[in-house]
Amino acid sequence: MSDLLRNSGYRAVSLAGISFLARPRIVLACLGLAVIVLLVGLASLPAGSFDLPLPDLLHTILRPQEASSEHRYIVWDIRLPRILIAILSGAMLGLSGAAMQSITRNGLADPGLIGVKEGTAVMVLSLIIFLPQSAVLWRPVAGMMGGLLVAVLVVTLARDMSKVRFILIGIGVSWFFSAALAIFMTTANIRDVQTAMVWLAGSLHAATWPLVIVAFVWLIVGGALLYLTARAADVALLGNGTAIGLGVRLQAISFLRFAGPVLLTAASVSCVGSLGFVGLIAPHIGRFLIGGNQTALLTSSALTGAALVLIADTIGRLAFAPLQIPAGIVMSVLGVPFFLLLLWRRRDRL
Secondary structure (H helix, E strand, O other): OHHHHHHOOOEEEEEOOEEEEEOHHHHHHHHHHHHHHHHHHHHHOOOOOOOOOHHHHHHHHHOHHHOOHHHHHHHHHHHHHHHHHHHHHHHHHHHHHHHHHHHHOOOOOOHHHOOHHHHHHHHHHHHHHHOOOOOOOHHHHHHHHHHHHHHHHHHHHHOOOOOHHHHHHHHHHHHHHHHHHHHHHHHOOHHHHHHHHHHHOOOOOOOOHHHHHHHHHHHHHHHHHHHHOHHHHHHHOOOHHHHHHOOOOHHHHHHHHHHHHHHHHHHHHHHHOOOOOHHHHHHHHHHHHOOOOHHHHHHHHHHHHHHHHHHHHHHHHHOOOOOOOOHHHHHHHHHHHHHHHHHHHOHHHO
16 A cells, blocks of 8 residues: 555655645645745845845844834835735635636636626725725625625526636626726726725735734635635546545535635735736646645645735836836736737637
8 A cells, every 4th residue: 555655656644643645746846835935025025115234134023122113114014014915815816716727627717807806896995985994804804795796696697617608707797897996986086096096906015914914814714615625626526426426515515615716815805906817827837836636736826826926016116116016017917928828728619
């Protein structure tokens, strides 16, 4: 048995009394991606409109009480929350994209392409404009209501999530809600429009520690839904008949695997606005670099999404400093060619 496991690339691992199987190559590859995310975050921390020398940076991080108020404000109140929210939002979008592509069995699937982001944006923007005193905690709740309603609408109209019709109807619904947002932008008060434009562009400049905590909590909740159903999702990929024969409750798994991406996307949009194409690109890169089962794909997609958003935000901060370009715009510039390439590769199936 041990020889069979070794030949298939698996190793038996025991940790805290729990035994499980793991592929060392995949574990090392995921650790490598995590190190890349960490290095990008550390490299972006001292850079900005106000450069911090490395000794001052380390002193501010390790001994904040002894650092100057200016350095402490820049590092602890501006840059650290911004880096962490970029990592968390990117991980949420990467997870949601991987799960959505798995459940629909369509490499073009992404919650951002089926109107979830736009539905979330409408609800969160309404909360920001009409109830400006509401706590940050309520944004993901309102966003999830909007995102879930749009997702249910698209599923009802498409009737089958495994066909291209699902993506096309989703794109049409997203255009409808984009038009609603455009009507608001042309008729609302100029101050409200300015607030909405910055938020909708996917800017991370307003990141705060309460927002980081909210994003972290919803990442844990949504990630738990997807990881706990990952093994059943692997079986479901073998076909409905095989999965039912092996005891998988397809309706329950499908609901959880669909609710997870909606929750994660809504939480991400509620915290940082629209970051397009992350959920589409991250799973493809993760699948190319690492591959493996659903657990490995979820992990690699989360880490890749975190790296993409962090890199996009760093480019937006530094490329035209002191002018800052929202990370959502940078991601759109990177994502549109990738999306067109995917469409070209799948042209015979559309």
